Amino acid sequence: RNMSTIPVLLLMFLGTSCPSRAARLLDVLFEWKEMEYAFPSPSARDVLVKTRAYIPGNSIPIDVDVWEQGNGDNQVFVTIPRFKPGVxxxxxxxxLGEDGLAKLLPFPDWSWHREGNCEGLTSVFRVH
Structure with a gap:
């Protein structure tokens, strides 16, 4: 199956007492048909697509965690291991991008995600 056609949902689990109750307590925070990154500019995105450093549809999220900062300004972290090229x-x-759509912003910034940079992040699986 092509992953770009499967909706990707990020869910925040709010209850654990029983499966039926837990199902009622799930909130959709964000959803995509295809994961999209918050690129510095449209031209930066185009360069990454042309060089195959970004292949739309190859970004498959594995883990999600919400960091509750206590002031109501929570951050949602998403891990996307490099199982395929173009992540x-x-x-x-x-x-939220200027278009109002949810985007993935590299953490802590783009410089940590250069392929072949052993001092950066190579392939993150889990967050706690």
């Missing part, structure tokens, strides 16, 4: 960032936070 430009492997640890991201979710931000």
């Amino acid at each position: 430009p960032a492997t640890l991201t936070t979710v931000v």
